[in-house]
Amino acid sequence: MNSQKMDILKRPKTKIVATYGPACSEENIMERMIEYGVTCFRLNTAHSTKEELQNLVNFRDKMARERKMYVSIMVDLKGPELRALLNGDTLAILSGKEYTLGQQEEKADIHIAVDDVVKSLKKGDEVLFMDGKIRTTVIQEGNRICKLSSSVDGILKNNGRMNIPGRYIPMGILQERDREYLKMSVEKNVEYIALSFVQNRNEIDMVHDMIGKMGGNIHLVAKIETKQAMDNIEGIVKATDAIMVARGDLGVEMPVHEVTVSQKYIMQKAHSNGIPIIVATQMLESMVSSESPTRAEISDVTNAILDNTDALMLSEETAIGSFPLEAVKVLSDTSLYVESFYHNFEEPSEFTGSRVTFSVAKSTKILSDQINAHHIVACTRGGNTARMVSSMRPSSRILSVTPSRLVASRTNLYRGVFPYVIENFKEDISVKDVLNALVGDGMILKGERIVVTSGHPDHLFAGTAQVSVLTAGTLVARGYALGKNISGKINSGKGSIYMGNCEKISDDKFDYSFYEAFIITGNPIRSVIQKIEKAGKTCIYSTIVLNDVKDGDDVFIDSDIGFVYA
Template sequence: MNKTKIIATLGPQCQTADQLVEFIAAGMNVARINLSHGDRDSHLRLIQLVKEARQHASSDTAILLDTRGPEMQVQEMKEAVDLVNGQELTICPTPEDPATGRIGINYPGFARDVTLGCKVLLDDGKLLLEVTAIDGNEVKTRVVAGGKLSSRKRVALPGLAVNLPSLSEEDEADIAFGVQQGVDFIAASFVRQADDVWAVRRIIEDNGGQQAIIAKIENRQGVENIDRILKAADGLMVARGDLGVEMPAEEVPVIQKRLIRAANLAGKPVITATQMLESMIVNPSPTRAEASDVTNAIFDGTDAVMLSAETAVGHNPLAAIRFLTRCAAISESSLDYDDILANGLRHRRAVVTDAISYASCATAADLEAAAIIATTSSGSTARMVARYRPKAPIIAVSPNITTVRQLQLVRGVMPLLSAPATSMDEQLDMSIHAATQAELVQNGDLVVITAGLPIQTKGTTNMLKVHTVADVCFTGQGIGTTMTDGEVRVILSEEDWKDIPQNAIVVLDGTDHSMLDNLTRVRGIIAEQPGLTSHAAIIGRELEIPVICNVTNATKIFENGQTVTIDGSTGQICYGSLRGQ
């Protein structure tokens, strides 16, 4: 199972729940619905398809609703118009007939924000105008790079601060709709400052929602205010398409690395988006440059990579998801996790949560643990552990379905739903059981468990435990610090010591001095007699072998030839031989 998460945008190519089940099987973790395309009915249909598909697939696939945001757009025109280089074109805040050399846009303040000589980009940069004069609410321009222009195409002013409101009435209605439908993420478009995020959060809370907010960084203002935005948002999206329109394209790769790094340090998930596999909209396979782009984003530290038109309208949506899955697997296997962890140490904050999160990753690396199990209510524990990008998978177990789905966006985290616990011991047992039932760990696996006390309290990651997964059969008084396995030999008389195997774990009522020679040949002792000062306990310490005392009726319970594992540090006895000793 890959660490890097995959977001697939849904659209006209997604007609049935069965298709989405295939998307999930291929590796889709989050389904994106872009509100810039389609109407409310089509958006509702896609949400219902995702819900149906995740039931069929027994999956907790998340849903991300991507808002339109404060966009300047060309107003409705009767028909598309061809703009010719050198042509004079007047931009007005009212609907106009382009045949008269005038077009309308939906932003009344356009003339206040432009300056003489500034560039105006239309249709995501395909057409270029230059401002030649400003006359009241009208802006006169000259066409520098012409082409066909149609209604509702985006208008951009690269390098200029635009005073559009952060949310339109349409956006507010869209967010309320998302809360009503129980989506997991709201992606806020064109976030320029932290207040833009808080405005979205107020609408979510006013509608009784708990959706996580992904701040889409699409202009220079957003880049410059990234630290404050990260404090307000739950995650980031590096929206490279609009960034490349608002800023020089050659700056975008550097900005991508900067934004990903900032999100990693903040412990917030980050999505790399736009044109990941653009050629697969029509082609059956991507270009080598696209494969390199995906790998580069993973090496940068992105939590997720996102497909847009590739899956929404592309000819091979399933092939695109499968390629991302394969590419992520190869990229992740090439990472130097020791170096990543060492780099994380340099940026660790001197707080308990960070110390425990880092220690969990370092311990898992040192012991080559099969997994890190994070028991979490809000998801905070799992996100903080994921911040250090450990090699071991992070199994996040939560009683909160919202948390489980929102963790689908966090790199390296495999979220599982469990029932609520009433104590820490119960919570740990339920977490291990959930991971075992999901076949993510098995008996004998060494795991590192991290959690917060008191339970169900957000942001209190303060506990770490190293544990061997096992079906514990019996518990007694443990002596020693080691764990071993071996073949049971029940000792009821002197005759039973004959031909004892070298790997024997002897089971008896108690020991005495006459057994010393025989005891030097065994791996461990299970004794019915209690007491840390009993002869069995003392001889175990002297021989440095694990001993489990106070196991009632042990000589009647265990049978010769059985294989058991005993752990002196916990006093636990398990049937079978456990790996990861």
């Protein structure tokens, strides 16, 4: 079997996102991470430089150019943050005591630099500091200064994180530094931008518009990490291109025991609309310093896969951890094991797009599962066909065939999708041309049954309008069949496939175990067919030869339909 083909079969359908950092910045390590299953590299702009983004772009392009490996880049923007500004380095917070929170120029115990935050607060709102370690409640509202009462003791540090769960804060989705990274990402054809602290769909629509005005085509990943985003999840999933369940900050904004149920709720909402899902934060956190994960971490990973995630994300494990390769391999091995046991994943209930494309994607899944197709081939110009078919969670792996390197890299984040770029693409390319290219590069093998979804018969890459069942290779003969599917060489000695008329093998002393299968031309002799059947061999009889077949040719017998392919 071709090594490229073997590579696909060994890779998990669940994709792996690795965060770029000092621990994995060397090209040889990154290449091995790809071989272990990484399909996307994330750059956390809160801890990275533009030079590092350029390094990632160079590596991505090199992999596509030299090895036909299409990995994507996700630029994770820092986004808006609320920080507590103090008059000194620290402030001792005591339970039951009152403190003032004011805009930066006001006289108060704690200041906030973002405009209009204080007047947005209402009596009873929670205000959290230091990643939720210090919890206070608004007891008196005000336009510029409000009063807080603490329920715990703690030490508040200057510039410490601040969260206001469930309250919309008009602070903008992008900061100036984010805009610079966004501009560079458009220039470098980055595949994904992750938006931090999303509160509603309007913010996503705004960034989509900004990218469009820059002439870009970047997909957005909405990070669900605030209670406000949870409350607006219905609108967010209809506006975004992908969802990330960012459990770290989500666990600050709500009680930690609610996070797992919230994760399942977010994933269900996203998947019901056919939107790809990434589960992130502390997947294998112990592997930052340990060579092996905890049992609880493996259970967490397993449950994320069973809950229908498209991708799993590693953060510190690959950015600064001591065992980045081992962490990736743990995710890959766990994914492959879980996928080998469980296949009945839930389908989306609706799409925001066309009902025709929804129906074609659903038909593709049904067909491929019913006939045990070796692969699904999704002809896609922009990636939407591959995304929709992926969301149906078919058992077969999906080959996303596209003329675009950018689309190939982007679709590599979708569950079960493996990209293939058509070289020297022409608009009048046919399904036969596509299958021949895939066979030529070893992505599929002659005789394999393939479900193909595409656009119009004369324009395969125009929309999603049809689905068909095909077998790779050239049809050379057809007849009546018995036995199992089999491949081999024609008339090449013991263990090969006999092809000829009945008379040559009708002798009572003929040893039917000499051949693995029989293709019998002309009128069959019933006793010969019975002997072949008794020997447990495959047979095509009353065969009509459609194309020349020579001794030594490789063929595949599809006994389900009585076709022979070469």
